[in-house]
Amino acid sequence: MAAIENVYIPYAGYWSTPFCKWQSSFADLHAVKFAAYVAEDALAERDIDASTFDHAVMGMTTPQKSSFYGLPWLMKMIGNDEVPGTQVAQACATGARVLQTAAFEIEREIGSVSLCMAMDRTSNSPVISYPSGSNFGGAPDLENWFLDSISGDPLGGPAMVGTAENCARDWQISTEEQHDVAARRWEQYEMALDDDRAFQKGYMKLPFEVPDAKFRKTVGSIDGDEGVRPSTKEGLAKLKPVSEDGTVTFGGQTHPADGNTAMIMATRERAAELSRDPSIEIAVRGFGVARTKPHYMPHAPVPAARKALDMAGLTLDDIDAVKTHNPFAVNDIVFARETSYDVNKMNNYGCSLIFGHPNGPTGMRLIIELIEELVQRGGGKGLFTGCAAGDSALAVVVEVTSTS
Numbered sequence: 001m002a003a004i005e006n007v008y009i010p011y012a013g014y015w016s017t018p019f020c021k022w023q024s025s026f027a028d029l030h031a032v033k034f035a036a037y038v039a040e041d042a043l044a045e046r047d048i049d050a051s052t053f054d055h056a057v058m059g060m061t062t063p064q065k066s067s068f069y070g071l072p073w074l075m076k077m078i079g080n081d082e083v084p085g086t087q088v089a090q091a092c093a094t095g096a097r098v099l100q101t102a103a104f105e106i107e108r109e110i111g112s113v114s115l116c117m118a119m120d121r122t123s124n125s126p127v128i129s130y131p132s133g134s135n136f137g138g139a140p141d142l143e144n145w146f147l148d149s150i151s152g153d154p155l156g157g158p159a160m161v162g163t164a165e166n167c168a169r170d171w172q173i174s175t176e177e178q179h180d181v182a183a184r185r186w187e188q189y190e191m192a193l194d195d196d197r198a199f200q201k202g203y204m205k206l207p208f209e210v211p212d213a214k215f216r217k218t219v220g221s222i223d224g225d226e227g228v229r230p231s232t233k234e235g236l237a238k239l240k241p242v243s244e245d246g247t248v249t250f251g252g253q254t255h256p257a258d259g260n261t262a263m264i265m266a267t268r269e270r271a272a273e274l275s276r277d278p279s280i281e282i283a284v285r286g287f288g289v290a291r292t293k294p295h296y297m298p299h300a301p302v303p304a305a306r307k308a309l310d311m312a313g314l315t316l317d318d319i320d321a322v323k324t325h326n327p328f329a330v331n332d333i334v335f336a337r338e339t340s341y342d343v344n345k346m347n348n349y350g351c352s353l354i355f356g357h358p359n360g361p362t363g364m365r366l367i368i369e370l371i372e373e374l375v376q377r378g379g380g381k382g383l384f385t386g387c388a389a390g391d392s393a394l395a396v397v398v399e400v401t402s403t404s
Helices: 031-045 067-077 094-107 145-151 160-170 175-191 268-274 301-312 329-339 362-376
Strands: 014-016 055-059 086-088 113-121 127-130 141-144 208-211 218-222 257-266 280-291 321-325 380-388 392-402
Touching: 014 031, 014 362, 031 067, 031 113, 031 257, 055 067, 055 094, 067 086, 086 094, 094 113, 094 257, 094 280, 094 362, 094 380, 094 392, 113 362, 141 145, 160 329, 175 329, 257 268, 257 362, 268 280, 280 301, 301 329, 301 380, 301 392, 321 329, 321 362, 329 380, 362 380, 362 392
Parallel strands: 055 086, 055 113, 321 380
Antiparallel strands: 014 257, 113 257, 127 141, 208 218, 280 392, 380 392
């Protein structure tokens, strides 16, 4: 498949909230209303009117009250009642899938400026009642949307951690090796905290003022991601595997979280108009979607990355920075083993293993951070790849150039 053409991201045309560990500061905030609240403020700061958008895509995996109305409702809340848009959900790959959907539709000239938003709240997730007249007494089937989904594959597979254990067994990955990666990821996350969180402030408003559930007043303030704990080799060594006879500890896996992200995608001309610095160009070059064998989810980012690189006409040797959605340290180790990429070089400035995983927004935040890293390098090519439920994955290739 040919490389993506004429799909660009305006420099600084993206933002993210901090990610807050579930049942903490964002636990009572309606995910769709919260995304609109944040977007309205972010657009005002960038002097972009909501009427600028002629296209939009929304990504969310956990239902919220009234979310049946989806993106038209979301766009109306930010001041645009013209764009109907699209709503997508693909578990952990949702954020990247939002960007892929927008990119392909911009290429087809369905829109010229797309507002891509991803949001989720794992906290207080709905318990859904499914009518079932065949049950005894007509009792309904009940599902805890989030907890039941991460606890097992409906096709009979293990919980998410079981897929990591399958990979750890077959690639012979020890607990100690996983802990070495987790400790390295913490060191890289600390890079984003240097100089009063200068890196994160490139795309995140900090300190972040937390609104009340009605979005009428501020009820608190947080300095950054909430619920993040340092991962030191000494501390990690004290942890025992979660599963009996397993290798994955709580230190070698991520935690559920709440938050939202957004990114503007546009044609080259429109992206330059909306960019904070038109001398910096951010081009989208390729996407890759893949699925690995059942119950081996952490391996799926490898074939997805290869497909994205093929679309972009590149190899991994051409790539200057790599970011991964890594719900398990096992993910990064498998990627490094299969591609020979240095496991210690990927995920500078942060990753979901450390700052948490709200599902929908996770991949989009990682792509934002990938762009920011490339800008700091003065340009270059970047790869994002990350797994998702169903032993699938989605990858994205971007290229940053600077003429200044």
